[in-house]
Amino acid sequence: MNYDALALFSGGLDSILAAKLMQSLGHKVLGLHFIIPFFGQQDQIQTWTLEYAIPIEGVDISHEYVQLLIDFPTYGFGQVLNPCVDCKVLMLRQAKALLSKYKASFIISGEVLGQRPMSQRTDALNIIRNQAGVRDVLLRPLSAGLLPPTPMEESGLVDRSRLLRINGRGRREQYALAKTLGITKIPAQSGGCRLAERESARRYWPVLRLCPEARLFEVANVGRQLWRRFDEEPSGHWLVVGRQHEDNERLLALSGPKDLQFTLKDFPGPLALAPYIAGLVWTDQILVEAAACLVSFAPKARTHRGPVDILVKQGQRESIIQVEPGSEHDFMPPLAWDKTREEQKLWSKGRDIWAGPDLEFTPGEVQEGAE
Ligand code: SF4
Structure with missing residues (x-):
């Protein structure tokens, strides 16, 4: 037409x-x-x-x-x-x-x-x-x-x-x-x-810095976003935990063949997805932490006395991890907005970017004007 x-x-x-x-x-x-x-x-x-x-x-x-x-x-x-x-x-x-x-x-x-x-x-x-x-x-x-x-x-x-x-x-x-x-x-x-909402920007920021691809920004829109910080430093390990059934469905739909999927074997609870990031290794210790993090969002598993089985899938491969409810882990929400903004400003600083002829603000810098 x-x-x-x-x-x-x-x-x-x-x-x-x-x-x-x-x-x-x-x-x-x-x-x-x-x-x-x-x-x-x-x-x-x-x-x-x-x-x-x-x-x-x-x-x-x-x-x-x-x-x-x-x-x-x-x-x-x-x-x-x-x-x-x-x-x-x-x-x-x-x-x-x-x-x-x-x-x-x-x-x-x-x-x-x-x-x-x-x-x-x-x-x-x-x-x-x-x-x-x-x-x-x-x-x-x-x-x-x-x-x-x-x-x-x-x-x-x-x-x-x-x-x-x-x-x-x-x-x-x-x-x-x-x-x-x-x-x-x-x-x-x-x-x-x-992109103009602070809460969403907090979700997108680590993705932009570590693994910027369209599918992973979609993943960042879903559920609870948890990034592992060890000794205050980000380790790059990312876990997304569904809040509700629709989130779990969405995470499954967005899951790639190299992503890790965590589910509770014997209890109801959410799905957790660990998106694949090239070059990042998931050690046994970090896998156990991810499993412990998932258990913390499943009330029945969390109050169970004794170890809980977590099924971990990657493509066709499956394994079981056992964790004690209440075990510690280092997965936490993305940085607060003010810290994100500081990082964003540092990222933009010193970039040699062409300035348009009539532009009053300096291109390449974070602008304060609301949009
Ligand atoms: S113009 Fe700005 S606010 Fe509008 S869609 Fe693009 S980035 Fe978002």
């Missing part, structure tokens, strides 16, 4: 408004919903399509996004682990690459001038557009009247007089526009990006 425009569709109100506005002006729009371990809801696409009458495609960019984090985002992080400028550049590049597939001639984004301190200031909007290479094909219909005309407007393909001049953090104009466009279901304002 052919379209006139591809719209970045996050499911947030601005992305809905931008797509609906262009539809109302007679353009055929396809929404692109990007999916990575940190945001994106594949299971919502059908609901949105029906609710807003916008065809939407899910686009998985997990590997590209993880590579962006590994390479360190050129424009740094927002208040948490959110690399907003680089994130938008990546999404726009991906959208541009899809234009020919859908025979579309331009891209729409719901960005609003001045709405976000990091990525929606004029300088940041320019940098995003230029770095993504979408100067001639990107239209921001909600703020277009405040921005220089795009080739789509200059050529008459899009009627500039029908585009909007929304500016700033207020939402009044968006709500009025939603009413005009007949949108009754207004999504919650929170962006749904886990």
Whole structure:
């Protein structure tokens, strides 16, 4: 199917408004919903399509996004682990690459001038557009009247007089526009990006430093996260314990052939997954500690008098470990947020990263501006 425009569709109100506005002006729009371990809801696409009458495609960019984090985002992080400028550049590049597939001639984004301190200031909007290479094909219909005309407007393909001049953090104009466009279901304002949430960032941080791959960031979204620290130093051993049945199912689904799975042989209790990290050795001592940690989350096993059997599986191989309930172990939750932030700042320090011409903040440093 052919379209006139591809719209970045996050499911947030601005992305809905931008797509609906262009539809109302007679353009055929396809929404692109990007999916990575940190945001994106594949299971919502059908609901949105029906609710807003916008065809939407899910686009998985997990590997590209993880590579962006590994390479360190050129424009740094927002208040948490959110690399907003680089994130938008990546999404726009991906959208541009899809234009020919859908025979579309331009891209729409719901960005609003001045709405976000990091990525929606004029300088940041320019940098995003230029770095993504979408100067001639990107239209921001909600703020277009405040921005220089795009080739789509200059050529008459899009009627500039029908585009909007929304500016700033207020939402009044968006709500009025939603009413005009007949949108009754207004999504919650929170962006749904886990990279911007401290609790999620604490989970992601050790993964980013030790074993950054898309599957393992997915694992970091599940259950209790426990990392072994010995004499205050991280040893790199990671154990994920399901909190509920759905977590156990999810961990099984995400499990790789070299991961270790721990379950209680004779008692009800959670599943624990130890994701494989290349070069890391699980000694017998550490395996026993992991088994003891699992027992601590299983009430019936924890109060049992006598040793408890833990079944350990790795691919087709199985073995049994016996532990006494209450045995000590060194698995503990990830670092608190303030410590994580300190490490993040140390990580970014001294990086020689190109600074965009108009950028006021120093690229490569952790940014304090909220996104
Ligand atoms: S909040 Fe998250 S999804 Fe939004 S631009 Fe920033 S990093 Fe990307």
